[in-house]
Amino acid sequence: xxxxxxxxxxxxxxxxxxxxxxxxxxxxxxxxxxxxxxxxxxxxxxxxxxxxxxxxxxxxxxxxxxxxxxxxxxxxxxxxxxxxxxxxxxxxxxxxxxxxxxxxxxxxxxxxxxxxxxxxxxxxxxxxxxxxxxxxxxxxxxxxxxxxxxxxxxxxxxxxxxxxxxxxxxxxxxxxxxxxxxxxxxxxxxxxxxxxxxxxxxxxxxxxxxxxxxxxxxxxxxxxxxxxxxxxxxxxxxxxxxxxxxxxxxxxxxxxxxxxxxxxxxxxxxxxxxxxxxxxxxxxxxxxxxxxxxxxxxxxxxxxxxxxxxxxxxxxxxxxxxxx
Amino acid sequence: xxxxxxxxxxxxxxxxxxxxxxxxxxxxxxxxxxxxxxxxxxxxxxxxxxxxxxxxxxxxxxxxxxxxxxxxxxxxxxxxxxxxxxxxxxxxxxxxxxxxxxxxxxxxxxxxxxxxxxxxxxxxxxxxxxxxxxxxxxxxxxxxxxxxxxxxxxxxxxxxxxxxxxxxxxxxxxxxxxxxxxxxxxxxxxxxxxxxxxxxxxxxxxxxxxxxxxxxxxxxxxxxxxxxxxxxxxxxxxxxxxxxxxxxxxxxxxxxxxxxxxxxxxxxxxxxxxxxxxxxxxxxxxxxxxxxxxxxxxxxxxxxxxxxxxxxxxxxxxxxxxxx
Numbered sequence: 342x343x344x345x346x347x348x349x350x351x352x353x354x355x356x357x358x359x360x361x362x363x364x365x366x367x368x369x370x371x372x373x374x375x376x377x378x379x380x381x382x383x384x385x386x387x388x389x390x391x392x393x394x395x396x397x398x399x400x401x402x403x404x405x406x407x408x409x410x411x412x413x414x415x416x417x418x419x420x421x422x423x424x425x426x427x428x429x430x431x432x433x434x435x436x437x438x439x440x441x442x443x444x445x446x447x448x449x450x451x452x453x454x455x456x457x458x459x460x461x462x463x464x465x466x467x468x469x470x471x472x473x474x475x476x477x478x479x480x481x482x483x484x485x486x487x488x489x490x491x492x493x494x495x496x497x498x499x500x501x502x503x504x505x506x507x508x509x510x511x512x513x514x515x516x517x518x519x520x521x522x523x524x525x526x527x528x529x530x531x532x533x534x535x536x537x538x539x540x541x542x543x544x545x546x547x548x549x550x551x552x553x554x555x556x557x558x559x560x561x562x563x564x565x566x567x568x569x570x571x572x573x574x575x576x577x578x579x580x581x582x583x584x585x586x587x588x589x590x591x592x593x594x595x596x597x598x599x600x601x602x603x604x605x606x607x608x609x610x611x612x613x614x615x616x617x618x619x620x621x622x623x624x625x626x627x628x629x630x631x632x633x634x635x636x637x638x639x640x641x642x643x644x645x646x647x648x649x650x651x652x653x654x655x656x657x658x659x660x661x662x663x664x665x
Numbered sequence: 666x667x668x669x670x671x672x673x674x675x676x677x678x679x680x681x682x683x684x685x686x687x688x689x690x691x692x693x694x695x696x697x698x699x700x701x702x703x704x705x706x707x708x709x710x711x712x713x714x715x716x717x718x719x720x721x722x723x724x725x726x727x728x729x730x731x732x733x734x735x736x737x738x739x740x741x742x743x744x745x746x747x748x749x750x751x752x753x754x755x756x757x758x759x760x761x762x763x764x765x766x767x768x769x770x771x772x773x774x775x776x777x778x779x780x781x782x783x784x785x786x787x788x789x790x791x792x793x794x795x796x797x798x799x800x801x802x803x804x805x806x807x808x809x810x811x812x813x814x815x816x817x818x819x820x821x822x823x824x825x826x827x828x829x830x831x832x833x834x835x836x837x838x839x840x841x842x843x844x845x846x847x848x849x850x851x852x853x854x855x856x857x858x859x860x861x862x863x864x865x866x867x868x869x870x871x872x873x874x875x876x877x878x879x880x881x882x883x884x885x886x887x888x889x890x891x892x893x894x895x896x897x898x899x900x901x902x903x904x905x906x907x908x909x910x911x912x913x914x915x916x917x918x919x920x921x922x923x924x925x926x927x928x929x930x931x932x933x934x935x936x937x938x939x940x941x942x943x944x945x946x947x948x949x950x951x952x953x954x955x956x957x958x959x960x961x962x963x964x965x966x967x968x969x970x971x972x973x974x975x976x977x978x979x980x981x982x983x984x985x986x987x988x989x
Contacts, residue, residue: 365814456795483774
């Protein structure tokens with residue numbers, strides 16, 4: 342079994358070999374730029390890990406791995422427009438560095454290229470691969486729209502929140518593993534279990550992300566603490582804090598969110614105090630552990646030797662720890 | 666051979682049967698809305714005509730036809746954002762009726778759904794169909810970006826203009842015919858010729874569009890005369906007028922374009938006078954006829970009985986006349 346590091350290196354090398362050097366440059370430069378910004382390359386690595394798990398030559402899964410990474414970056418380019426984000430991985434976002442038109446079109450083209458790259462896979466069932474890919478792709482769009490809807494609502498429930506992050510973030514991890522497994526011709530039961538492993542890990546990651554934004558150590562996380570609080574993002578912590586708080590605390594929290602904060606740091610500190618008071622971190626940690634446990638129970642059920650599964654188990658654990 | 670009217674009715678009926686009634690409604694309602702706005706349904710009809718031409722049961726080409734129509738409408742949703750257009754077919758555009766986020770995401774989802782629908786085609790060579798489809802899809806994005814680039818330039822040549830409209834408009838007509846032909850297992854030479862027929866007809870249509878915007882009868886065309894002039898659009902007429910004009914006339918034209926017009930109707934009339942003076946309409950008509958002739962020469966070369974080609978010839982001629 343190849344290590345994360347080995348698979349990551351392979352993905353990086355193959356991304357650099359992608360040839361987007363075409364006319365007009367306004368469209369292809371942003372694509373190369375976006376793909377060069379790096380990141381964990383988690384999704385393509387998962388495609389390769391799943392192929393490896395079921396005994397397939399990982400070279401046969403490289404196209405699917407790249408397709409998922411190009412698709413993921415397409416969603417980031419369009420999300421950054423919608424979220425009005427100026428910075429991505431420490432560099433200007435595409436719509437900032439170029440303009441909105443370029444960002445819309447470069448994103449569109451990345452989506453098209455992702456399917457093209459996926460079609461390069463040597464497989465007897467291309468229709469199935471595209472179906473797995475497109476189902477997740479559609480769900481990611483749906484999740485992003487639901488997230489946008491929540492910006493305007495104050496009554497989002499934990500259940501609704503979990504549905505949103507499942508669609509927006511988690512299904513693509515399940516899809517990545519499923520693509521690798523499908524290329525390796527895994528059976529239906531293994532396909533289902535590895536998908537559920539990925540999806541549940543994805544939900545746990547997102548909950549972890551929410552926790553770290555409020556309780557992480559800024560430098561380790563790589564971004565300022567309290568960003569979600571500053572922008573009134575409907576995170577698990579905020580939603581759960583409203584549910585757990587007594588009437589008076591709820592009132593205080595509502596005011597903090599509704600009022601235009603004169604001092605953002607004061608606002609963050611005040612909200613964090615409420616989070617601590619209602620012990621919302623503990624709640625979130627428990628929910629995260631629940632999803633992790635569900636993920637591992639699905640991994641256990643997969644019909645390959647346990648020793649081959651270690652890499653996926655370790656990857657999940659290391660990623661959760663690296664971020665904490 | 667089925668008539669345009671029959672194929673149009675079939676397309677309309679199948680579009681109404683498309684089921685986008687899903688959650689969240691903010692994403693699926695705009696898709697249904699956009700597809701209900703009507704239009705000539707030229708592209709899907711061309712898919713079916715090509716299948717019919719080569720003796721295929723048109724039912725087998727319906728999915729490809731719908732895929733092209735959904736893709737075309739995706740490009741319209743995103744183009745309307747970039748062009749800041751508020752009205753499409755007499756109704757508010759998606760980003761006006763909802764908002765920009767909805768328009769970006771609904772467009773993204775339409776692109777994904779287009780591929781999904783294409784994959785429903787019963788075929789032994791899905792990879793080929795997707796390749797034909799994605800090549801045109803990528804070129805349409807490139808054409809739109811080049812068009813956006815031209816907005817900022819004053820030295821666009823006729824050759825560059827023709828490249829742009831070929832990519833932005835014409836290749837999708839060639840692609841539509843090619844999909845129908847591929848489903849009917851047409852040979853390589855016929856595939857090439859029917860593609861060139863569609864592409865050249867597409868260029869002729871766009872030139873016709875440019876001519877009508879300046880010289881059409883407003884009510885027949887369905888939009889106000891001079892819209893392109895009012896917005897300084899780099900049409901064939903404007904580009905060619907600059908090339909044909911003497912130094913003094915060129916100067917007048919430049920001023921009309923650079924200055925903020927106090928009275929738009931006066932500006933339109935002044936530019937139209939220059940167009941008449943340099944006889945640019947005649948030039949454009951000749952170029953249009955050249956592309957039409959090239960298109961028909963490719964149609965002639967297709968290895969099926971001439972009588973079967975009449976429907977494509979008539980469709981091209983009728984569309985050119987209906988718009989004049």
